[in-house]
Amino acid sequence: MTTDRSKGRRDFLKAVAIGSTAVAGAAAGMFGTPGLPATGFGVTRARAEGTRYRMAFIQWQPHTVPAAWSKGIEEVLTPQQVIDYELLDGQNKVEVQVSLMDTLISQGASVIFLQPIDSVALAPSIAKAKRAGISVITLNIDATEPHASHVEMNHYYGAMDIAKAMGDAMGGKGKVAILNAPPGIIIRDQRTNGFVEGMKQHHPGIQIVADQVADWDRKKAQDVLNTILAANPDLGGAYGVNDSMALGAVDVAKEKGLLGKFVVFGNDGETAALESIEAGELTGTQYTDVYQQGRLAAAAATVLATGGVEAGAFAQQSRLLMPYVIATKANAGSIQPSQRW
Amino acid sequence: MTIRFASAALVLFFAATIAFFSVSAPRFATASTVENLMSSFSFVAILAMGQAFPLLVRGIDLSIGAIVGLVGMVVFDLSLIFQVPGWIILPAALLVGTAAGALNGALVVCLRLQPFIATLATLAAYRGLTYAVSGRQLVPGLTTTPIRDPWIVGIETYLDVGRWTGLSTFVNMPWLPLSFVIMLGVFVVLQAALSSTRFGRDVYATGGNHEAARLAGIPIGTVTVCAYSISGFCAAIAALIMVARFTTATEALGTGMELSSIAAAVIGGVSLAGGVGAMFGPAVGAFLLGTILIGLTLQGVPQFVQQIITGAILLAAVGYDRLLWLRRERRPAAGAGPA
Numbered sequence: 044m045t046t047d048r049s050k051g052r053r054d055f056l057k058a059v060a061i062g063s064t065a066v067a068g069a070a071a072g073m074f075g076t077p078g079l080p081a082t083g084f085g086v087t088r089a090r091a092e093g094t095r096y097r098m099a100f101i102q103w104q105p106h107t108v109p110a111a112w113s114k115g116i117e118e119v120l121t122p123q124q125v126i127d128y129e130l131l132d133g134q135n136k137v138e139v140q141v142s143l144m145d146t147l148i149s150q151g152a153s154v155i156f157l158q159p160i161d162s163v164a165l166a167p168s169i170a171k172a173k174r175a176g177i178s179v180i181t182l183n184i185d186a187t188e189p190h191a192s193h194v195e196m197n198h199y200y201g202a203m204d205i206a207k208a209m210g211d212a213m214g215g216k217g218k219v220a221i222l223n224a225p226p227g228i229i230i231r232d233q234r235t236n237g238f239v240e241g242m243k244q245h246h247p248g249i250q251i252v253a254d255q256v257a258d259w260d261r262k263k264a265q266d267v268l269n270t271i272l273a274a275n276p277d278l279g280g281a282y283g284v285n286d287s288m289a290l291g292a293v294d295v296a297k298e299k300g301l302l303g304k305f306v307v308f309g310n311d312g313e314t315a316a317l318e319s320i321e322a323g324e325l326t327g328t329q330y331t332d333v334y335q336q337g338r339l340a341a342a343a344a345t346v347l348a349t350g351g352v353e354a355g356a357f358a359q360q361s362r363l364l365m366p367y368v369i370a371t372k373a374n375a376g377s378i379q380p381s382q383r384w
Numbered sequence: 385m386t387i388r389f390a391s392a393a394l395v396l397f398f399a400a401t402i403a404f405f406s407v408s409a410p411r412f413a414t415a416s417t418v419e420n421l422m423s424s425f426s427f428v429a430i431l432a433m434g435q436a437f438p439l440l441v442r443g444i445d446l447s448i449g450a451i452v453g454l455v456g457m458v459v460f461d462l463s464l465i466f467q468v469p470g471w472i473i474l475p476a477a478l479l480v481g482t483a484a485g486a487l488n489g490a491l492v493v494c495l496r497l498q499p500f501i502a503t504l505a506t507l508a509a510y511r512g513l514t515y516a517v518s519g520r521q522l523v524p525g526l527t528t529t530p531i532r533d534p535w536i537v538g539i540e541t542y543l544d545v546g547r548w549t550g551l552s553t554f555v556n557m558p559w560l561p562l563s564f565v566i567m568l569g570v571f572v573v574l575q576a577a578l579s580s581t582r583f584g585r586d587v588y589a590t591g592g593n594h595e596a597a598r599l600a601g602i603p604i605g606t607v608t609v610c611a612y613s614i615s616g617f618c619a620a621i622a623a624l625i626m627v628a629r630f631t632t633a634t635e636a637l638g639t640g641m642e643l644s645s646i647a648a649a650v651i652g653g654v655s656l657a658g659g660v661g662a663m664f665g666p667a668v669g670a671f672l673l674g675t676i677l678i679g680l681t682l683q684g685v686p687q688f689v690q691q692i693i694t695g696a697i698l699l700a701a702v703g704y705d706r707l708l709w710l711r712r713e714r715r716p717a718a719g720a721g722p723a
Contacts, residue, residue, distance in 0.1 A: 132687045136639060138632055142424040146681045149416035163530045164630035167540070187528055226521050226635065229528075 073373030089125040096348045100156035100182075101143050103189050104135040107313050108333055109158055111384035112182055115337025116156060116344075123345065126153075126297075137164040140326045144168035148175050153348035154191075156340055158182045162229055178347045178354045180340050184229055189360040191347055194340045196311075197364045198233035200327040202284075205243025205308050208369045209280060212306045212326055215246050220253040220271045222288040224265045234284040234310055252278065257288045264291025272299070279307030286316035286328055293324045312370055315384040320375045327371040333384050334363050391664055394653060398672045405679030412682050419542070419558035423629070425674035426567040431641055432648035432666035433574055434618025437611040439649055440578075441604075442658025443492060443499035445615045450510035451484045452638025453621035454517075460633040461519040463531045468533020477569055478620045484510060485616015486681040489609030507642070515635050529592040532629035539563060541630035547603045563625045568666065570621060574614070575663040587611060591658030647694070648673055657709050673697075 089096070100116060102109035113130045120126045131142040131147075137160050147155050148171060155172060157179055159165040166188035169179045178191040181380055185193045209219065221238065224231040235254070242249050253271045257264040264283060269293065283289030289309025296305040301323060309316050312330025319325035343361075346352065370378065406413040432450055438445040455477050464469040483505070491502040518529045531537060539562055546557025578584035589597040590604045590611075597604050620640070639668060650656060651672060652665025652675050673694060680690045 070460065127684075129684055131681070134640075134687075135636070137634060137637065138424070138626060141629065142677075143681065145420040145424055146417075146678050149414060149420050150411050150682055160636075161630070161632060161634050162528050163632040165636065166530065167631060187530065226515065226518070232524060232527075309416070 058213060063077075064123035086123050086125055086345065089349050091121075094125060096153040097147075097150060098126055098128045098153055098154045098156065098344055098348070099131050099143075099147055100128075101131045101133050101135050101140055101147075101158065103160055103184075105132060107384065108183075108311060112337035112340070114249070114384070115139045116341040117337075118334070119338050119345065120339035125347070125349070133158070133160060137158065137161055140165060141168050144172060148172050148177060151175075153175055154178045154180060154344040156180050156182060156344065157186075159184045159186050160188050173344075173354045176354050178344070178352070180344055182336065183339060184360075189357070191354060191357060192340070192343050192361045192363065194336055194343075194363045195366050196333075198230055198310075198329045198331075199237035199332075201367050201369075202234045202237025202310065203241030203244070204367075204369050205282065205310065205327070205329055206238045207245040208327055208371065209240060209282060209306055209308045210246030210249050212283040213246075213249060213279050216248040218250050218275055218277060219280045219282060220255065220268065220275070220278055221251060222257040222267060222283040222292060223254055223282055224259050224284050225256050225319065231284060236251075238282055238284075257291065259284070259287055261287045261291040261294070264288035265294050268292050268295045277307075280308070283307070283309045284314045285289045285309065286311045286325075288317060289328065290315060293319055297324065308351040311334050312367075312378075315375075317375050317378060317383060318369060320370060320372055323372060326367055329367050330375075330378060331365050331367045332382050334382065339363060345370075391653060391668075394651070394668055394672070397572075398668055398675070401672060401675050401679070405675065409682040410681045412679055415556045415558040417678060418631045419561065421671060421674050421678060422558070422564040423540075423542075423561040424678075425670050426561065426563040427625040427665040428641070428644055428648060428674065429567050429670035430570050430618050430622045430625070431645040432620070432652065432670045433472055433570060433643035433663050434615040434622075434661065435642075436457075436649045436652075436654045436661055436666045437574075437587065437614045438488075438499065438503075439646075439654045439656060440587050440658060440661055441593075441608050441611045442469065442647065443608065444503060444593065444656075445485070445488060446500065446503040446642045447484070447488060447510055448507040448619045449638035449641030450507045450514070450613055451481055451616050451619035452623045452626065452641055453514045453633075453635065454484060454510045455481045455619070456627050456633030456637040457514045457518055457635065459536065459627050460526075460531065461517060461522075463533050463536060464526050464529055465519045465523060470533035473533070473620065474535060474624065477624055478617060481620020481623065482613050482617045485619065486609055486613040488616065489612030490679075492612065493605040493608050500598075511627060511635075518635050520635065531627065532631070534623065537628050537631060539566070539625055563629070566621065566625065569665055570618065571663050578662060583607070583610065588659050593659070637695070644670075644673070647698045647701075648696075650705060651698060653701075655705050655709060656702070657705075660708075669701075 086163060087129055099114055117128060120128045131143050155177060159181060162185055166186050169186050169188040169190050172179050180191055181193045183195045200245040221235060223235060252275050255267045255271060268281055281292040283292055286309035289307050292307045296302050296307060306326045308326055309328035312328050316325055316328045320327060434450055435445055458480050459473055459477050462473045476491060488503050488506055491497050492499050541562040542559035543562045546552030551557050586602045586607045589602050590607045594604060626637060648669035649666040652669030654661030677690055
């Protein structure tokens with residue numbers, strides 16, 4: 044495990060280097076070089092020649108996270124004035140995402156941002172895009188087909204740190220429940236396995252007594268937690284694998300007068316969760332600057348498209364793990380309004 | 385006559401839609417778009433043709449998408465967990481789909497449940513069963529393992545018809561997906577069954593008037609079970625095509641497909657009142673919906689607008705179906721009046 048973790052750290056540092064290079068490259072293209080003729084590659088030349096690039100982001104389904112990614116992507120792409128960008132809805136269906144991939148391939152898109160519903164199911168489409176010379180950048184969920192780049196939240200290690208912080212808040216003993224996503228999603232497995240492993244490593248005295256599906260949903264999480272509490276009245280805390288479910292647990296704690304005694308952690312770091320932490324309700328969450336995640340992906344995309352980098356030119360897929368913090372009442376205030384999504 | 389007129393109107397509308405997008409949507413009139421349309425909507429067309437059978441006997445199959453999911457997961461389990469060869473998996477998958485459809489029919493006939501209620505119940509049951517037998521849960525490592533059996537992934541093959549016929553020297557021809565050829569095969573067989581067999585006549589008679597069909601000695605129970613079995617069989621074929629396309633199956637495979645198939649069938653002239661329709665309409669209806677979705681995406685029209693437009697077309701089709709039904713109702717009354 045320690046070796047895995049060290050490797051994770053090494054990957055992270057490598058990824059930060061790749062990300063920085065991408066941002067620097069994009070910035071160079073974005074601002075141009077005064078006095079130089081519009082030759083070679085880059086945004087400056089594209090602007091001079093009137094070349095337009097088409098990029099699109101195929102999201103899983105509408106949600107605060109992809110919406111924030113898209114905003115971050117737009118912040119980088121729009122000012123360059125040579126890229127047409129749109130956000131497409133995968134409608135939570137593999138077949139819709141595959142069809143949209145096909146449409147973008149026929150359309151001759153330059154770069155496709157993709158939040159795949161399934162790592163395997165989208166792999167043939169990614170291979171097809173590569174054959175057509177289109178670079179694919181995946182967000183949060185990787186694909187089994189190697190592609191240009193993958194930018195993800197640090198689900199596994201973040202969840203381990205959540206377990207540590209949660210166990211600390213509970214004094215290293217007691218019972219917790221997991222409010223989980225439906226099965227069959229890699230993020231769910233990473234966020235659950237990381238949490239379970241983190242508890243084992245840091246707080247073996249804490250028992251995970253329930254792991255129930257609450258469909259990513261606040262209302263469903265309330266119902267599920269009420270049932271769990273009926274069976275385990277001495278439950279000391281709940282971990283929602285996303286913030287919506289954690290906020291559902293906060294609602295239950297409020298209703299039952301358990302606020303302050305019941306420890307609740309979420310995952311993602313959306314604005315509502317940070318506000319709840321500051322109000323002394325939610326104990327904590329893993330915060331990732333999702334705007335920045337989108338910006339990094341867009342910066343890499345700009346370099347790939349305007350730099351004339353071919354989709355098949357990669358010996359190895361780059362992978363960027365986003366930095367994160369475990370936000371609690373002690374540090375949530377340091378997350379600036381512009382970083383809140 | 386009415387069916388022919390409706391089919392002609394549908395074909396004209398389809399042609400007009402293609403012409404409109406060819407002019408207005410960038411890169412619509414290309415070989416790759418045609419290829420995309422054929423590969424992305426052949427399984428929808430197969431589902432729509434399958435859905436047409438329950439509709440023709442005055443029923444409905446809300447579980448058709450859930451059957452797709454169940455069959456997909458059976459294929460996943462047999463291939464990746466049990467390492468069963470593809471040539472055994474293919475008939476097994478068709479058998480599971482047909483049996484699931486037959487159970488729907490049995491619930492409607494034996495328990496006399498409303499088709500809507502019976503298939504709504506099995507929609508939930510089949511989807512739950514899919515989760516229960518999901519190899520992705522039983523062996524989590526398989527979530528990132530693609531299916532590689534050539535019998536299954538071979539369905540996602542493209543045929544270079546342009547080169548075979550020599551046409552590619554004159555024009556950029558799309559490659560023909562095998563799934564489209566399968567769809568054509570399903571169309572021919574089902575249309576022949578409807579128009580040239582006693583079973584086909586019994587289907588129309590059962591949907592047109594249950595009581596009259598029963599009095600005429602038609603085994604309406606058997607016909608109804610067969611209609612739902614065909615729907616399940618088509619769902620199994622669609623599932624095989626989808627699994628081949630994605631090289632995996634998810635628990636959510638086919639979710640919402642019941643609505644797409646009903647929409648395509650109704651747009652294709654299959655009456656919700658039963659007894660009216662053929663296979664041509666649902667197939668064209670599916671490709672019409674596909675054309676609109678692809679065309680609007682290429683135009684950069686937001687997807688919520690696409691959904692509104694699709695809904696409006698469906699409403700127009702249902703309205704048109706209602707109009708035709710009213711005309712049919714009036715006709716005998718007029719004939720029975722004084723000369």
